[in-house]
Amino acid sequence: MTELAVPADQAATATETSMQQAVNAALRTLLAEDPATLVFGEDVGRLGGVFRVTDGLQAEFGDRRVFDTPLAESAIIGLAVGLAMNGWRPVPELQFDGFAYPAVDQIVNQMARMHYRTRGAAPMPITLRLPSFGGIQAPEHHGESLEALFAHVPGLKVCAPSDPADAYGLLLQSVRADDPVIYMEPKARYWNRRAVRLGEPDLPIGASRTVREGRHATLVAWGAMVHRCEQAAELAAEDGVELEVLDLRWLKPIDTDGLAASVARTGRAVVVHEAPLTAGLGAEVSALVTEHAFASLRAPVQRVTGFDVPYPAGPLEPQYLPTVDRILLAVQRTLEF
Amino acid sequence: MTELAVPADQAATATETSMQQAVNAALRTLLAEDPATLVFGEDVGRLGGVFRVTDGLQAEFGDRRVFDTPLAESAIIGLAVGLAMNGWRPVPELQFDGFAYPAVDQIVNQMARMHYRTRGAAPMPITLRLPSFGGIQAPEHHGESLEALFAHVPGLKVCAPSDPADAYGLLLQSVRADDPVIYMEPKARYWNRRAVRLGEPDLPIGASRTVREGRHATLVAWGAMVHRCEQAAELAAEDGVELEVLDLRWLKPIDTDGLAASVARTGRAVVVHEAPLTAGLGAEVSALVTEHAFASLRAPVQRVTGFDVPYPAGPLEPQYLPTVDRILLAVQRTLEF
Amino acid sequence: MNAEEAAPAGPDLSGIPPELSRSMYRDMLTARLLDDEAIALQRQGVFPAYVSLRGQEAAQVGSAAALDTATDFAFPTYREMAVALTMGVDMVGYLASHRALWHGGLYDPMESRFGPVNAVVGGPVPHAVGWALGESLRDGPGCAIAYFGDGASSEGDVHEAMNFAGVFGAPVVFFCQNNQWALSVPVEAQVAGGSVAARAAGYGMPGVRVDGQDVAAVYEATRAALRRARDGGGPTVIEALTYRVNPHSTSDDPGRYRDPAEERRWRERDPITLTRRALERAGHADTDFFDAAETGARAFCEAARDGVGNAPHPAGSDLFSHVYREPTEALRRQQRVWRDEVGP
Amino acid sequence: MNAEEAAPAGPDLSGIPPELSRSMYRDMLTARLLDDEAIALQRQGVFPAYVSLRGQEAAQVGSAAALDTATDFAFPTYREMAVALTMGVDMVGYLASHRALWHGGLYDPMESRFGPVNAVVGGPVPHAVGWALGESLRDGPGCAIAYFGDGASSEGDVHEAMNFAGVFGAPVVFFCQNNQWALSVPVEAQVAGGSVAARAAGYGMPGVRVDGQDVAAVYEATRAALRRARDGGGPTVIEALTYRVNPHSTSDDPGRYRDPAEERRWRERDPITLTRRALERAGHADTDFFDAAETGARAFCEAARDGVGNAPHPAGSDLFSHVYREPTEALRRQQRVWRDEVGP
Ligand SMILES: Cc1ncc(C[n+]2csc(CCOP(=O)(O)OP(=O)(O)O)c2C)c(N)n1
Ligand SMILES: Cc1ncc(C[n+]2csc(CCOP(=O)(O)OP(=O)(O)O)c2C)c(N)n1
Ligand SMILES: [Mg+2]
Ligand SMILES: [Mg+2]
DSSP: OOSSOOOGGGOOOTTOEEHHHHHHHHHHHHHHHOTTEEEEETTOSSSOOTTSTTTTHHHHHOTTTEEEOOSOHHHHHHHHHHHHHTTOEEEEEOSSGGGSGGGHHIIIIIITTHHHHTTTOSOOOOEEEEEEOOOSOOOTTSSOOOHHHHHTSTTOEEEOOOSHHHHHHHHHHHHHSSSOEEEEEEGGGTTOEEOOOOOSOSSOTTOOEEEEOOSSEEEEEOTHHHHHHHHHHHHHHHTTOOEEEEEOOEEESOOHHHHHHHHHHHSOEEEEEEEESTTOHHHHHHHHHHHHHGGGOSSOOEEEEEOSSOOOOGGGHHHHSOOHHHHHHHHHHHHHO | OOSSOOOGGGOOOTTOEEHHHHHHHHHHHHHHHOTTEEEEETTOSSSOOTTSTTTTHHHHHOTTTEEEOOSOHHHHHHHHHHHHHTTOEEEEEOSSGGGSGGGHHIIIIIGGGHHHHTTTOSOOOOEEEEEEOOOSOOOTTSSOOOHHHHHTSTTOEEEOOOSHHHHHHHHHHHHHSSSOEEEEEEGGGTTOEEOOOOOSOSSOTTOOEEEEOOSSEEEEEOTHHHHHHHHHHHHHHHTTOOEEEEEOOEEESOOHHHHHHHHHHHSOEEEEEEEESTTOHHHHHHHHHHHHHGGGOSSOOEEEEEOSSOOOOGGGHHHHSOOHHHHHHHHHHHHHO | OOGGGSOTTOOOGGGSOHHHHHHHHHHHHHHHHHHHHHHHHHHTTSSSOOOOOTTOHHHHHHHHHTSOTTTOEEEOOSSOHHHHHHTTOOHHHHHHHHTTSOTTOSSOHHHHTBOOOOOSTTTTHHHHHHHHHHHHHTTOSOOEEEEEETTGGGSHHHHHHHHHHHHHTOOEEEEEEEOSEETTEEGGGTSTTSOSGGGGGGGTSOEEEEETTOHHHHHHHHHHHHHHHHTTOOOEEEEEEOOOOSOSSTTOOGGGTSOHHHHHHHHHTOHHHHHHHHHHHHTOOOHHHHHHHHHHHHHHHHHHHHHHHHOOOOOTTHHHHTSOSSOOHHHHHHHHHHHHHTOO | OOGGGSOTTOOOGGGSOHHHHHHHHHHHHHHHHHHHHHHHHHHTTSSSOOOOOTTOHHHHHHHHHTSOTTTOEEEOOSSOHHHHHHTTOOHHHHHHHHTTSOTTOSSOHHHHTBOOOOOSTTTTHHHHHHHHHHHHHTTOSOOEEEEEETTGGGSHHHHHHHHHHHHHTOOEEEEEEEOSEETTEEGGGTSTTSOSGGGGGGGTSOEEEEETTOHHHHHHHHHHHHHHHHTTOOOEEEEEEOOOOSOSSTTOOGGGTSOHHHHHHHHHTOHHHHHHHHHHHHTSOOHHHHHHHHHHHHHHHHHHHHHHHHOOOOOTTHHHHTSOSSOOHHHHHHHHHHHHHTOO
C-alpha cells in the first residue's frame, strides 16, 4: 500500500512487529489495565477498524468496552466528553484525518477546554486516535496532516509516532495521561515491521528522540517523514555529511530544549513535514530554533514540506510529499549558506 | 465596549467613520454593484447583525439578497458553496470567531477545495465575514483568533483589516475576488472612528501596508494589534527608538517581500498577535523573516502573543492579550540581543 | 402555538405533593428576583452582559424539580439560571459566569451535577448523551438532561446527539425550551415543520410538547421521561412552549425585530402568577406562605448579589492553572514570561 | 425491511413510457457491466480502489431518469456511478476519480450538472440546498437532488440541510439510498428509529419510502418529488430501500461483519433481472432489444475501460493550476520550487 519501500535491513520476519500491530497491542494493554477505558468509533467494533487496528478487541473485551458508533464525528467526540465527565477514559477513533474536521468544534470548544472551563473539576482523559498523513494513494480527505491545527489549540497535547515501538509507548502514555491527547497514526507506516520490543514509555511526555546522531545539520520530523529523513541521512553519509535526525514525537508540547541542543551542536536545521508550508508546524519549529539557538545558527532553518495545495490524488502524491531529494537539496542549501 | 481607549487625536467627530460603518458601507456598495451578491447568516437580516454591521441592508436590498438563516454554521457555509455553484456571489457571516469551528469541515473540505476538485469548473467566490479576535470582554468563544487555522488551508485567502479605510477596501477586494476569502473583522475596533475616505482598494491582494516608518526594528501585526503596535511605537519614539509598524493586512498570502524589505532595513522584527503562541501565525512570520532576511537579522524574531491557554474571561483579558509593555520589552530584547 | 392557545386554566397541581408545589413556586420566585438583580447588576456595570430567563421559570424549575440531584446530571447552555437554582447550585458561583469572572462559572459542576455554563448553542447536547451512555454502561441509576433552545435545535450536534441516544437507548432527556425566538429569528424561520418535539418520532423516541408556562405539566412530563429512561426505555424529547419576554441579552434590542404586543401577551401568561393562583386554588398555600416566600427570596437574592458583586477577580496565574491536569514545562515557561512581563 | 418484504411482483411499468423503461434498463445494464469492469480494473491494479454500486442500479437509474438534465443538478457522494451514467456524464472522466487521476473526477460537473465525486459522507447535502435556494432566488426552473447513504443520514450536515430546505422551501430532493449498511454498521445500529424517510415529518416535509429494487417505483417517487419542488411545494425526502451486495469497497471484507446469506437473499432481488422481467411482462421489449442492449452496453464499457485505462496521468503542474482562480505570487513561488526540485 505504501509508496515507501521497506529497506532491506528491515525486511519482515516472523517476530517483527508492524505499527498496526503495536497500536492494537497497546489498546489491548490499556483495556486490560483499566476497566474505565473505552474504545469506540466508526467500524472499530465488529470490523476491527478499516486498518484492523482494533482487530479482536471487541471479541476480547465485549461490546460495552469496544463499540461501533453511528457515522457522526462531532457526536463521537461529544460522546467522549460526556463519558469522561462520568468517569470513563475514552479512546475514540476518527476514521481518517480529513473526517476530523466535522469534529473540530467538539475538539476545540469542548474537549480541549472542559477541564479549564470547570477549573479542573471535570476530568477529560480522552485520547483521540487519528489515522493521519498521506502516502497511501488514498481518496480525497484521507491524506491530511492536522498537527498544526491541533498544536495551536490550548488544552490539547499532540503526538505522532514514527515506528512500532513508539506507537506502543506513546499510546500508553497518551491514554494514561489525564489530559486530552491527539494521537496521530501515520497510515503510511502501519504495515512496516521492525524488530522491536514493545514496552513501557521510555521518556516523559514532550520528549523528542534522537534517531540518528550527526554533526553537520539537524533534520527534524515526525510520523512517516522520520523514516524519509533517515533515508536522506543515509545517503548524505555516503558523501561524508553527517545528519542528525530528531523525531519530535510530541508536537505539543514541543521539545524546545532538545531541538535547541541539537542545533547548538550542528548549527543548521531542516524541518520536514507533509502538511502544506504556510502556517504548518514547520514554522513553529523554525521559530523555536531561531529563538533558542540563534547564536549557533549558521543558516536559516529550511522547511521541506507539502505545497500550499489540497492533498492531491495518487499519481501526484510523490510530487507533493517531501522527497529524499528535496531534503538533501535543503541540506545542501543550509550547508552552503 | 472595547478596552482600548480611543486616542485623543481620533476622538469622534461627525464626519468620522467607524469600522462597523465602513463594513456596512462596503456591503452596500457590493450589493449595489453586483446583483449576484448575497448577504446571509444568523441575525443579519431584520436585526442587522449583533454588531449592526448589516444594518439597513435588508430594508434596502430586500430579503432575497439579505436574509437570516437558521442557527447552523456548517449549513451556512454549505449553503454558500451551493449558491456559488449556481452562479451567486455569497457573503455569509458567522456570528463570532468561536462559532466558525462547527463550520470547519465545510470551510476546509468543501469551500476551500471545490474549485480545485472540479479543476476550475465550479466558481467559488465566497467571502466569509467573521467577527474575530478579543478585547471586548465577551463570553467564552467570542474572542478567538483563527487566522493560523485558515492560513494553513490551501485554497483560502485570509485578511484582517485594522482600520475603517482598510475594512472598506479589503472587503471590496475580498468579495470581488473569484476565490474564497476569510475576512476577519477585529471586533475591538468596530467602534473606533477615524477620519478616512472610503475608497477603492489601494493595493493588490497580498500587499501589506506600512503604517509607520522606522529604522530600529519592525513591528508586524494585523487586526486590533496594529493599533497597539502604533501605541508602542509612539512611546518608543519618546526614547528615540524608531519602530516601523507593518500591518500585514493579508494573512494568506503573506507579503513576504514587504516583510523582508522592512527587516532588511531594520535588522530586527517583533511579531504581535492575539492568538496563542504555539503554531500561531507569528511562527510563520518568524520563519519567513528568517528565511528571507537572515543576513540582515541581528536578533531572532520576537513573538509577543497570547499564551497557550483558552481565551479567558473579562478580568483576565488584559493579562492575556499582548500589552504595549510586552511589545516594548520584546523590542528591548531584540535591540539588546 | 401562541400565548392564547395555551390552557387558560393554569397549572393543575392536583397530582403534585403540596410541599413540592410550594418549593417550585419558591424557586420560580427566587429565580425571578435574582434575574431582576442580575439585570440591575448589568445596568450598574457589574456584569458586562446578562441573559434573562424571565418568562421561562416554569419550564426550568418544573423540569429541574423532577431530577434526582443525587444521581442525575444536567447539561445547561447559558440561560438555565433557574435550573441551577432548583438543583441547589451555589448561585454566587453561577452568577460569577455573568460577571465574567470565569466562563464556566465558579460553582463545582461535578459536585452540583449541573454542568458548566456553555456558550456553544447545541454543543453540550452530545455530552448529555455521552454521560447517559456512561451511566448505562455501568448500570448506574442516573439520567442526563440536556437543556437547549429552539435555535439550538437547528445545529447538527443536536441531531447527532438524538440519533446516538436512540441507537444506544441512552437514559437522557432532551429538554428544549422553545421560547419562540433565537435572538432575532422567530421559531417559524428557524424550525422547519415548527416543532422540535415532532423531530423525536424520526428517531423512534417519544416527543412531548408541553405548556412551558405550566409548572405542573412540565414537572409531570419530565418526571415521566426520567422514569422511562431509568427503566431502560431510552431517550425522550420534551419541548416546553414558553417565551423569552425580555431581550435576548442586555445588549439586544428586540424593537428591531418583533412586535411588543407579542411580548405583552406572553407577559400576561406569567408562569409565576399562574403558579401562585394554582397554589391558592389547590389550597396548597396561603398568604403567609407567599409573604414568607418573598421575604426568603429577597434575602437569598441580596446575599447572592452581594456575594457575586464582592467576589474577587480571578488571579492572573489562573490563566495557566487549569489548562492541563498534568502541566507541561512549555506552559510553565509561558507562565514565567507572564509573571515577569504582566502579572501577578 | 428485508429482501422478502418487498413486493415480489417487481416493477410495474404501466405508467412509464416504453422508450423510457427501455432506456432505464439499458442504463442499469450498462452500469452493471461498467461496475464489473471497474472491479476488474481494481484487481488488475489500474484502480487503487473501487466502490461498487451493484444492487443499487434501480435506485440510481430510476431517480436520475426523473431529472431534467437541462435544468436540474445532482450532488453525488462517491457511489453514484449509475446516476452519472444516466445523466450522460463522460464516464471516462467519472472513472478517472477511481483511477485516482483526480479526486473529483475529470468530467465537467458544471456542464454535466452532476457535481464532483465527494468523499465526505453528508458533506454535499447542504450544497444541494444552496443550489436549490439559488435557483428559487432567481425563480429558475431547476431542482437539486442530493444523493447520500443511510450512514450519511447520521451526520449533522444532513439535518442542518433538511432544516434549511424546509425553512426556505427550497426545491430539493433528498435521495437516500438505504443500502442497509454503512461500511460494517447495519442500519439498525445507525439510524435511530430505523427510517430516514420518517425524519422528514419532523421537518414538515413529505418522506417517502420506496422499494429501491423497483426502478418504476423509484422513478415515480422522484418524479413526483421533483414536480412538487418545481411547483413551489418545497423539499421531499425519498428513502430507497436497497442493498449493497458487494463489499463496501474493494478493500473491505464483509465476512467480518455480516451473514453471506443476507447478501444472497438480496442478490436474488436483483434489480436488473426484475426490470427485464417487467419489460417482458409489459411487452415493452423483446429479445432483440435485450441482445442489442447488451451489445451496446458492452461496447460502451469497453470504450470507457480503455479510455480510463489509457488516460494520461495529470501533469505535476496541475498540483498548482486550480487552487485559485486568481493565483497568488506566493503559490507561484512554490510552483517554481516544485519545478526546480521535483517536476515536471
Ligand atoms: C454555535 C453557536 N452559534 C451561534 C451562537 C450565537 N448565539 C448565541 S445565542 C443565539 C440564539 C440561541 O437561540 P436559542 O437556541 O433558541 O436559545 P435562547 O437564546 O432562545 O435561549 C445565538 C445565535 C452561539 N452561541 N453558538
Ligand atoms: C464524514 C465522513 N466520515 C467517515 C467517512 C468514512 N466512510 C466512508 S464510506 C463510510 C460509510 C458510508 O455509509 P453510507 O452513508 O450508508 O453509504 P454507502 O457506503 O452505504 O453507500 C464511511 C464511514 C467518510 N467518507 N466521511
Ligand atoms: Mg430560543
Ligand atoms: Mg449505506
